[in-house]
Amino acid sequence: MSRRGAAARLGLMAVPVAFFAVFFAWPVAAIVKRGLDTDGSWQLGRITDVLGQPDIRHVLWFTTWQALVSTALTLLIALPGAYVFARFDFPGKQILRAVVTVPFVLPTVVVGTAFLALVGRGGLLDEWWSVRLDTTVWAILLAHVFFNYAVVVRTVGGLWAQLDPRQEEAARMLGASRLTAWRKVTLPALGPAVAAAALMVFLFTFTSFGVVQILGGPTFSTLEVEIYRQTSEIFDLSTAAVLTIIQFVAVGAVLALHAWTVRRRESALRLVDASVTARRPRGAGEWALLAGVLAVVAVLLVLPLAVLVQRSLGAPDFGYYRALTHSDGGVFLVAPIEAIGNSLEYALAATAIAVLIGGLAAAALTRRDAGRWVRGFDALLMLPLGVSAVTVGFGFLISLDEPPLDLRQSWILVPLAQALVGVPFVVRTMLPVLRAVDHRLREAAAVLGASPWRVWREVDLPMVRRALLIAAGFAFAVSLGEFGATVFIARPDNPTLPVAVARLLGRAGDLNYGQAMALSTILMIVCAVALLVLERLRTDRTGEF
Amino acid sequence: MNNKKLFAAVVGLGLVTLSACGSSSSSDSGSTGSKTVTLVSHDSWAVSKGVLADFEKKSGYKVKVLEDGDAGQAVNKAILTKDNPQGDVFFGVDNTLLSRALDNGLFQSYEAKGADTIQAGYRVDGDKVTPVDTGDICVNYDKAWFSRHKLQPPTSYDDLIKPAYKNLLVTENASTSSPGLGFLLGSAAKYGDDGWQDYWKKLKANGVKVVDGWEQAYNEEFSGSAGGKKAKADRPLVVSYASSPPAEVIYADPKPSTAPTGVADGTCFRQIEYAGLLSNAKNTKGGKALLDFLLTKEFQQDMPLNMFVYPVVQGAQVPAEFTKYGPQAKDPETMDPAKIAEHRDDWVKSWTSLVLK
Numbered sequence: 001m002s003r004r005g006a007a008a009r010l011g012l013m014a015v016p017v018a019f020f021a022v023f024f025a026w027p028v029a030a031i032v033k034r035g036l037d038t039d040g041s042w043q044l045g046r047i048t049d050v051l052g053q054p055d056i057r058h059v060l061w062f063t064t065w066q067a068l069v070s071t072a073l074t075l076l077i078a079l080p081g082a083y084v085f086a087r088f089d090f091p092g093k094q095i096l097r098a099v100v101t102v103p104f105v106l107p108t109v110v111v112g113t114a115f116l117a118l119v120g121r122g123g124l125l126d127e128w129w130s131v132r133l134d135t136t137v138w139a140i141l142l143a144h145v146f147f148n149y150a151v152v153v154r155t156v157g158g159l160w161a162q163l164d165p166r167q168e169e170a171a172r173m174l175g176a177s178r179l180t181a182w183r184k185v186t187l188p189a190l191g192p193a194v195a196a197a198a199l200m201v202f203l204f205t206f207t208s209f210g211v212v213q214i215l216g217g218p219t220f221s222t223l224e225v226e227i228y229r230q231t232s233e234i235f236d237l238s239t240a241a242v243l244t245i246i247q248f249v250a251v252g253a254v255l256a257l258h259a260w261t262v263r264r265r266e267s268a269l270r271l272v273d274a275s276v277t278a279r280r281p282r283g284a285g286e287w288a289l290l291a292g293v294l295a296v297v298a299v300l301l302v303l304p305l306a307v308l309v310q311r312s313l314g315a316p317d318f319g320y321y322r323a324l325t326h327s328d329g330g331v332f333l334v335a336p337i338e339a340i341g342n343s344l345e346y347a348l349a350a351t352a353i354a355v356l357i358g359g360l361a362a363a364a365l366t367r368r369d370a371g372r373w374v375r376g377f378d379a380l381l382m383l384p385l386g387v388s389a390v391t392v393g394f395g396f397l398i399s400l401d402e403p404p405l406d407l408r409q410s411w412i413l414v415p416l417a418q419a420l421v422g423v424p425f426v427v428r429t430m431l432p433v434l435r436a437v438d439h440r441l442r443e444a445a446a447v448l449g450a451s452p453w454r455v456w457r458e459v460d461l462p463m464v465r466r467a468l469l470i471a472a473g474f475a476f477a478v479s480l481g482e483f484g485a486t487v488f489i490a491r492p493d494n495p496t497l498p499v500a501v502a503r504l505l506g507r508a509g510d511l512n513y514g515q516a517m518a519l520s521t522i523l524m525i526v527c528a529v530a531l532l533v534l535e536r537l538r539t540d541r542t543g544e545f
Numbered sequence: 546m547n548n549k550k551l552f553a554a555v556v557g558l559g560l561v562t563l564s565a566c567g568s569s570s571s572s573d574s575g576s577t578g579s580k581t582v583t584l585v586s587h588d589s590w591a592v593s594k595g596v597l598a599d600f601e602k603k604s605g606y607k608v609k610v611l612e613d614g615d616a617g618q619a620v621n622k623a624i625l626t627k628d629n630p631q632g633d634v635f636f637g638v639d640n641t642l643l644s645r646a647l648d649n650g651l652f653q654s655y656e657a658k659g660a661d662t663i664q665a666g667y668r669v670d671g672d673k674v675t676p677v678d679t680g681d682i683c684v685n686y687d688k689a690w691f692s693r694h695k696l697q698p699p700t701s702y703d704d705l706i707k708p709a710y711k712n713l714l715v716t717e718n719a720s721t722s723s724p725g726l727g728f729l730l731g732s733a734a735k736y737g738d739d740g741w742q743d744y745w746k747k748l749k750a751n752g753v754k755v756v757d758g759w760e761q762a763y764n765e766e767f768s769g770s771a772g773g774k775k776a777k778a779d780r781p782l783v784v785s786y787a788s789s790p791p792a793e794v795i796y797a798d799p800k801p802s803t804a805p806t807g808v809a810d811g812t813c814f815r816q817i818e819y820a821g822l823l824s825n826a827k828n829t830k831g832g833k834a835l836l837d838f839l840l841t842k843e844f845q846q847d848m849p850l851n852m853f854v855y856p857v858v859q860g861a862q863v864p865a866e867f868t869k870y871g872p873q874a875k876d877p878e879t880m881d882p883a884k885i886a887e888h889r890d891d892w893v894k895s896w897t898s899l900v901l902k
Contacts, residue, residue, distance in 0.1 A: 394621075401629045402629070505760045510796055
């Protein structure tokens with residue numbers, strides 16, 4: 001089958017490759033070229049120039065260590081959560097799973113404001129213990145955990161829930177201690193998912209922008225913040241281009257490392273339906289673990305969101321919410337409330353694109369006989385997560401400016417940019433599960449006469465349905481909260497929710513501030529509802545086939 | 546195994562999805578007809594619906610507005626796309642960035658109708674750009690805080706380095722924020738090319754706090770703003786605009802009888818915003834009509850309550866809230882755009898290492 005298999009894989013990959021070439025590689029290359037290519041000769045000497053500056057080296061160092069610490073902290077705090085969500089049944093689990101995912105999709109401008117209210121001056125910590133964390137690195141680290149908790153719970157927990165607990169039980173039956181059984185059976189199986197999660201968290205924190213800018217004050221700067229400043233404020237495109245290349249190389253190295261880890265750990269897993277693996281906690285230890293996880297969620301994730309809601313209710317009779325329905329002709333051409341509809345439409349379109357592109361890519365990457373260059377493609381798909389939104393946004397401007405691709409003012413640009421960020425989620429969520437499907441099942445089905453389509457429908461689909469839904473949900477939620485790229489390309493008469501919030505925050509006056517908080521709360525609720533629907537949908541369809 | 550069928554099925558599905566996405570919408574991304582004129586601006590652009598509709602009715606042009614990021618971004622993006630611009634007219638380049646736009650050949654010549662009615666102080670040489678509005682970047686103070694502490698609010702740059710005002714001022718990062726840059730330029734205009742660094746050393750010793758953006762400074766750190774009160778902010782002095790006090794009144798519910806904040810009159814730097822006809826504009830005729838419109842009294846008088854700026858043409862009325870709570874500074878610092886262009890990057894760099902490091 002190898003030759004046909006190769007042809008099929010090529011076909012499957014054609015669409016994602018074209019998509020990334022046109023909407024990612026080309027724009028980014030164009031803006032880098034603009035920065036480094038003067039009159040036909042590449043100014044590569046700029047690279048050493050820029051790297052020689054102490055300021056830039058300081059930025060590089062800070063970017064790296066804060067990302068490492070943030071990742072470690074997130075894994076430490078969220079892995080118990082992943083276990084609890086995967087293996088325990090408790091009342092309100094569905095709602096809670098949706099709630100912990102909300103922070104991940106909230107725009108940083110909102111989260112920054114909420115966090116300041118918590119750890120900043122006059123915040124809750126300040127009132128209770130006179131502790132202030134704003135403009136310290138702790139605020140940044142905590143916010144990173146706040147954002148990325150869900151990445152670990154969803155990516156690791158998603159697989160954990162489908163691991164057959166009987167394997168571990170069998171190991172214990174054969175005399176292994178609880179720890180040994182976990183270490184020898186569960187841990188290796190979870191490896192790829194933990195690596196994927198850690199990689200994502202590292203990527204997000206390495207390229208962190210809004211959080212660092214708002215909570216760190218002007219003294220802390222990541223590579224991404226510096227690229228933004230150089231491009232957008234100082235307009236030094238050559239320094240920005242060098243920094244973009246550096247970030248590219250760094251992110252590429254991390255991705256290569258990840259690909260290597262995954263390959264070493266790859267194994268066909270025995271997956272079962274999640275509903276049979278979860279049970280009520282037993283014994284004091286398990287109850288304590290559950291309580292501990294709930295406490296962490298309450299303090300770290302729910303409290304900042306609660307502050308947001310509280311501030312949005314600052315005017316009597318929901319005054320801020322009522323104000324949202326008026327078009328004042330000033331800040332907005334339309335009533336701010338209409339941003340909700342825009343956001344949903346854009347996010348749906350982006351999800352469709354992301355699931356299609358990401359699904360095709362994941363299917364192509366699953367093949368056992370995948371060659372080296374196919375694996376390289378896997379890593380390539382992740383690159384958009386590691387490239388600054390301002391680079392992509394400016395790149396769009398100068399590359400997509402001629403027919404048939406003069407998309408600069410087209411509505412489709414927003415979902416396209418959002419899908420670019422969504423695709424890696426789809427691929428990352430689907431791939432571990434797709435790869436874990438025992439290939440012999442597919443072969444057996446084929447031997448018994450099933451067509452490839454039928455094989456996919458009857459073997460792959462039932463096993464990955466859950467992952468597909470999680471992937472779609474993530475893509476949707478990420479699109480909903482996407483801010484960096486959207487703010488560059490969203491049209492003023494069609495602002496998305498995060499864009500509208502940022503614009504309200506950019507104005508003086510009680511009413512604007514209150515409306516920003518109200519709109520943030522609405523965004524939060526829309527996200528929570530969307531994620532909750534997803535949870536429902538998932539359970540309802542279990543066992544349909 | 547017949548992988549081809551699988552491939553065909555998946556691609557087919559994909560195309561259906563894509564085309565479904567496409568058909569629902571691609572309505573108005575078509576070419577800019579001569580009846581549409583496109584205004585490129587920053588995201589503080591705002592105009593009353595009726596005023597714009599009035600222009601559309603009178604001129605026969607449909608106005609499309611493209612708000613392209615904050616003031617700095619919008620200018621930078623316009624420069625990047627100048628060979629194939631996204632619109633016909635650009636509004637919102639201010640005196641701190643004007644030279645960057647002019648040096649890059651962003652605009653083509655056009656003298657707007659009504660240019661002769663522009664007040665003398667705002668005019669520029671040449672006919673590449675038209676002044677449209679002005680505003681002052683000034684230190685704002687929290688009235689309640691100062692009366693509570695029985696302290697006179699500061700009135701000048703010199704006051705800000707006095708021990709009485711230690712740890713009271715919050716300002717913005719000059720490299721990322723336009724009021725932050727304005728305040729730096731104001732101090733440079735006041736104390737000279739060499740003196741400003743010394744001033745900032747003293748300001749730093751006197752506990753000035755620097756945050757990245759205006760939003761954070763004003764809504765989170767400044768005790769006099771609505772947001773700051775909620776956040777229990779503790780800095781009663783902030784670098785903001787002369788028009789911020791009127792905004793505190795207009796956007797309050799219920800409206801207070803007087804503004805909760807005031808302006809330190811001797812700490813102001815004058816900002817002027819310009820508009821121009823973009824080089825390579827597709828609809829130059831419409832663009833010219835739009836530029837003329839920006840200087841009409843109707844638009845000029847509409848600006849204050851929408852963008853919180855002051856008009857530049859003679860005889861344009863400003864709303865009562867403005868004259869009452871946020872009059873223009875009497876004697877603001879100013880600086881020639883050419884001089885700003887010459888020093889801006891160097892100054893910001895030395896400011897950064899002086900104040901932030």
